[in-house]
Amino acid sequence: MSPQDVVIDIKGLSKRYGYGDAESYALRDFDLMVKRGEFIMVMGPSGCGKTTLLNIIGLLDKPTDGEYLLNGVPVEKTSERRKAKLRAKKIGVIFQDFNLIPRLTVLENVTLPLTYTGYSKTRRNMQADKILERFHLQEREYYKPYQLSGGQQQRVAIARSLVSNPEIILADEPTGNLDSRSSHVVMEELREIHQAGNTIIMVTHNPALTAYATRVINMLDGQIDTDIKTVADRDLPQPVSVHFRKRQILKEVKEAIVGNKETEEHDGEVEEIQEQHEVEQVEVKAEPKEIKEGPKTQKTARRSTKRTGKKSSGRAKPKTKKKPGGRKK
Amino acid sequence: MSLLIKTHYALAKESIRQNRTRSFLTCLGIAIGVASIILIMSLAGSINNMIATQVKSLGADLLVVRPAKHNDAVSNIVDGLTASNQYLASNLTLNDAKAIAALDDVTAAAPIALSVGTLTSEDKLVPSASVVGTTEDLAKIQNLQLKNGTFLSDKVENAAVVGRNLSLELFGTSQEAVGKTFTMLEHKFIVVGMLEEIEDPINFDNVDFDNSVLVSADYLFGINAPFQVQQINVKATNTGVIPELTKEMKAMLDAEKSGDMNYRILAGDEISHPAGGLFDIVSGMLTLVAGVSLVVGGVGVMNILLVSVAERTREIGIRKAVGASGINILIQFLFESLILTLAGGMLGIVVGYTLAFLISVVTPFSPYVDLGIIVIAVGTSLAIGLIFGIYPAIKAARKDPIESLRYYR
Numbered sequence: 228m229s230p231q232d233v234v235i236d237i238k239g240l241s242k243r244y245g246y247g248d249a250e251s252y253a254l255r256d257f258d259l260m261v262k263r264g265e266f267i268m269v270m271g272p273s274g275c276g277k278t279t280l281l282n283i284i285g286l287l288d289k290p291t292d293g294e295y296l297l298n299g300v301p302v303e304k305t306s307e308r309r310k311a312k313l314r315a316k317k318i319g320v321i322f323q324d325f326n327l328i329p330r331l332t333v334l335e336n337v338t339l340p341l342t343y344t345g346y347s348k349t350r351r352n353m354q355a356d357k358i359l360e361r362f363h364l365q366e367r368e369y370y371k372p373y374q375l376s377g378g379q380q381q382r383v384a385i386a387r388s389l390v391s392n393p394e395i396i397l398a399d400e401p402t403g404n405l406d407s408r409s410s411h412v413v414m415e416e417l418r419e420i421h422q423a424g425n426t427i428i429m430v431t432h433n434p435a436l437t438a439y440a441t442r443v444i445n446m447l448d449g450q451i452d453t454d455i456k457t458v459a460d461r462d463l464p465q466p467v468s469v470h471f472r473k474r475q476i477l478k479e480v481k482e483a484i485v486g487n488k489e490t491e492e493h494d495g496e497v498e499e500i501q502e503q504h505e506v507e508q509v510e511v512k513a514e515p516k517e518i519k520e521g522p523k524t525q526k527t528a529r530r531s532t533k534r535t536g537k538k539s540s541g542r543a544k545p546k547t548k549k550k551p552g553g554r555k556k
Numbered sequence: 557m558s559l560l561i562k563t564h565y566a567l568a569k570e571s572i573r574q575n576r577t578r579s580f581l582t583c584l585g586i587a588i589g590v591a592s593i594i595l596i597m598s599l600a601g602s603i604n605n606m607i608a609t610q611v612k613s614l615g616a617d618l619l620v621v622r623p624a625k626h627n628d629a630v631s632n633i634v635d636g637l638t639a640s641n642q643y644l645a646s647n648l649t650l651n652d653a654k655a656i657a658a659l660d661d662v663t664a665a666a667p668i669a670l671s672v673g674t675l676t677s678e679d680k681l682v683p684s685a686s687v688v689g690t691t692e693d694l695a696k697i698q699n700l701q702l703k704n705g706t707f708l709s710d711k712v713e714n715a716a717v718v719g720r721n722l723s724l725e726l727f728g729t730s731q732e733a734v735g736k737t738f739t740m741l742e743h744k745f746i747v748v749g750m751l752e753e754i755e756d757p758i759n760f761d762n763v764d765f766d767n768s769v770l771v772s773a774d775y776l777f778g779i780n781a782p783f784q785v786q787q788i789n790v791k792a793t794n795t796g797v798i799p800e801l802t803k804e805m806k807a808m809l810d811a812e813k814s815g816d817m818n819y820r821i822l823a824g825d826e827i828s829h830p831a832g833g834l835f836d837i838v839s840g841m842l843t844l845v846a847g848v849s850l851v852v853g854g855v856g857v858m859n860i861l862l863v864s865v866a867e868r869t870r871e872i873g874i875r876k877a878v879g880a881s882g883i884n885i886l887i888q889f890l891f892e893s894l895i896l897t898l899a900g901g902m903l904g905i906v907v908g909y910t911l912a913f914l915i916s917v918v919t920p921f922s923p924y925v926d927l928g929i930i931v932i933a934v935g936t937s938l939a940i941g942l943i944f945g946i947y948p949a950i951k952a953a954r955k956d957p958i959e960s961l962r963y964y965r
């Protein structure tokens with residue numbers, strides 16, 4: 228495996244709270260190397276530092292000591308602005324306590340990460356619609372969080388973390404409030420996202436779910452207790468496209484040319500993206516190209532035609548460059 | 557970028573709408589300030605317009621000599637009120653007026669010497685009435701309509717011409733005052749004429765003729781009445797000579813005053829600057845109100861924003877966690893501030909002009925509507941929004957995401 232395949236590289240990381248007598252370590256001399264396409268389950272007793280670890284990986288918290296390379300870049304040297312951008316586009320976080328904004332509707336909560344990426348409102352809503360549909364929440368779009376059950380809130384939080392198609396998903400007990408059936412739905416979603424070559428780190432207290440993982444880490448007192456890989460590195464699902472950097476450049480070039488910030492990192496999204504293509508092709512009659520017809524296409528097409536309206540013409544063209552879908556359902 | 561601005565605008569609008577009462581109350585301070593600004597400027601504009609029209613109707617051959625130091629310092633306002641004379645610093649004399657009148661290019665020159673006196677008629681007494689010492693030339697310079705009788709003349713040195721309201725007060729009649737007598741400083745005056753009711757109490761003489769009595773300036777000087785020559789009105793033979801005449805008058809006055817240059821010679825539009833002491837007081841007060849309420853309003857906006865930032869600590873944490881940068885948060889709160897103050901400004905414009913129109917119903921003012929005034933009002937509100945919004949916005953932007961997420965209300 229080439230070094231580019233290492234997404235997260237943590238060496239000697241510590242997180243200390245308090246000083247002197249009150250000193251305590253949430254993480255102590257922590258080492259972790261995560262490769263692209265891993266699906267890691269983190270387990271351990273309450274208070275052993277799992278959330279702290281996810282916060283640091285998600286660029287929200289800063290370690291007291293140690294080194295953290297994200298995609299080979301030292302996080303310490305990354306500017307706050309860049310970190311914000313990474314959080315918006317590359318990292319999806321599912322918080323243990325959901326962290327929905329109470330005064331915003333479900334739809335607005337889900338579109339939140341897209342707000343800071345320069346998508347138009349129509350486009351944000353379209354993308355959020357789609358993800359909410361996947362989590363069977365489309366009827367609750369205009370509810371406020373307090374009008375939802377705990378499980379529904381959790382699904383909204385998951386939907387929000389996935390809406391911008393992040394490459395790294397950090398999930399803090401995403402099934403904590405769900406019954407086994409809903410858990411299953413969520414886990415299947417995560418599995419699909421994982422199959423598309425994305426990296427997932429998930430905290431759970433449910434040993435039954437470890438079947439989904441490629442690696443299980445047990446933590447104890449801010450350190451790794453056991454670390455078991457159930458899938459060999461070479462068998463990890465890999466994205467069709469080459470490397471992070473190259474894709475990044477490719478994407479930026481595209482953005483520069485067409486002014487379209489659509490992400491296309493994940494083959495997992497190709498199916499949906501193609502739905503949109505079709506919508507827009509229908510409208511502007513761009514050159515036909517191979518389209519994989521999804522079951523939901525018809526409905527989505529009709530609905531989004533209304534929404535995109537006149538704006539679509541500028542976007543239709545670049546999408547024809549998209550890679551064909553790499554995954555069958 | 558424009559898209560982000562649009563998004564931020566929508567965000568800010570939303571949060572303002574969710575706190576409607578609070579937002580409205582916050583706007584109020586700004587609204588009062590802006591309304592005062594509008595009122596001041598619209599009234600000042602109106603007065604300027606009025607006097608300008610007057611001066612124009614008097615003709616372009618009019619010159620006015622005034623003391624250079626306009627007595628408008630706050631400490632002098634009270635003096636100005638009691639003396640009804642805002643040119644306390646005047647060093648113009650009656651002789652100056654005479655010397656000017658003697659110049660070749662001058663048709664007529666009349667001093668406006670202001671004094672205050674207690675007038676007593678047979679059965680009535682008017683304390684501190686406005687007494688204007690002038691000469692018969694004044695009638696040649698400006699249009700003073702007589703209701704009956706004649707104007708001042710050299711022949712009767714203790715002649716007086718009364719204004720309508722004063723006549724009513726002093727003699728109980730606004731019709732037949734001619735021939736009646738009154739006493740001031742133990743000297744007898746005889747009324748030779750009565751002025752027609754004046755249409756515009758605001759004029760470039762700054763004399764409310766309805767409430768004044770005109771007497772001979774020389775006689776006033778003769779009886780040792782205290783007075784100030786507030787200005788000298790000069791009528792030139794024709795408009796062509798004005799530049800030269802101005803120079804001539806200047807040379808003469810300079811020689812006369814031996815270097816004390818405390819006077820100005822005004823012509824045309826310059827004359828129309830509002831010369832009213834009362835106006836200065838009112839506008840000074842309104843300016844004070846405007847300034848204070850803008851600052852108080854601004855502090856109110858800041859206060860509300862700080863509360864809002866504290867209330868929404870968790871929201872800020874969440875936004876940052878899902879990808880908002882500090883700048884994004886800063887802009888969001890700054891927009892809120894700007895929208896609040898702008899709304900306040902709009903309200904102020906409406907209220908200010910409504911007040912101006914209401915005032916115009918009972919006074920001779922006519923509100924002066926001008927784009928410049930509105931631009932100033934809007935600019936002021938935006939500036940206040942920026943000045944008082946930036947601190948809370950920075951505070952919000954600097955919040956640490958993890959600590960904010962841990963924040964419980």
Ligand SMILES: Nc1ncnc2c1ncn2[C@@H]1O[C@H](COP(=O)(O)OP(=O)(O)OP(=O)(O)O)[C@@H](O)[C@H]1O
Binds near residue numbers: 272277280
């Ligand atoms: N702000 C803080 N100040 C002091 N100690 C803290 C702070 N935040 C976390 N800790 C401590 O760090 C340790 C790890 O906390 P963390 O939230 O990571 O646990 P966790 O493994 O996620 O537990 P759980 O399974 O209950 O969610 C805890 O002992 C906690 O008390």
Ligand SMILES: [Mg+2]
Binds near residue numbers: 278279323399
């Ligand atoms: Mg936790």
